[in-house]
Amino acid sequence: MVAFLRKHHVLTLATCCDNRPWCCNCFYAYVDRLCGLALTSDAATRHIAQAQQQPYVAGSIVLESTVVGKLQGIQLEGKLMEADGELLKEIKAAYLKRFPFAVLMDTRLWLLKLSTMKMTDNRWGFGKKLYWSASL
Numbered sequence: 001m002v003a004f005l006r007k008h009h010v011l012t013l014a015t016c017c018d019n020r021p022w023c024c025n026c027f028y029a030y031v032d033r034l035c036g037l038a039l040t041s042d043a044a045t046r047h048i049a050q051a052q053q054q055p056y057v058a059g060s061i062v063l064e065s066t067v068v069g070k071l072q073g074i075q076l077e078g079k080l081m082e083a084d085g086e087l088l089k090e091i092k093a094a095y096l097k098r099f100p101f102a103v104l105m106d107t108r109l110w111l112l113k114l115s116t117m118k119m120t121d122n123r124w125g126f127g128k129k130l131y132w133s134a135s136l
Contacts, residue, residue, distance in 0.1 A: 005030040015050035029098035038091040
C-alpha cells in the first residue's frame with residue numbers, strides 16, 4: 001500500500017457535513033512517519049469548510065486502466081487536520097519535496113492522518129483486497 005501511495009499523487013477526497021456530501025481532487029504527498037497524506041488547500045474551499053466541522057473524511061486513489069486485470073486503487077478514511085507548529089514544518093518539507101512548484105502558492109497545509117485503507121489490485125486476482133487499519 002505504501003508503495004502505491006508513494007507512486008501516485010492525486011487523491012479524491014470526500015467530505016460530508018449537515019448531510020451534504022462533497023468530493024474534490026487534491027495533490028498529496030505521503031508522509032511515512034505520520035502515516036498520512038500532506039495536502040494543500042485554501043480554508044475557504046467547501047471540502048475544508050466541511051472537514052473543519054466534521055474532520056473524519058474518506059477518499060480514494062486509483063490507477064486508471066482500460067484493462068480490468070490491471071486495475072488498482074485504495075479506498076481510505078482518516079482525520080483531516082490543519083498543520084501547525086512542528087507538524088507544519090514536516091508536512092511542508094514532504095509536500096515541497098514532491099511538488100517544488102508549490103513554494104509559489106499561498107495556501108494552508110493539511111494532514112490526512114490515515115486510519116483505514118482497503119487496496120484492490122486485480123493483478124493479484126480479480127477482486128482481491130488488502131486491508132490495513134490503525135487507531136487515530
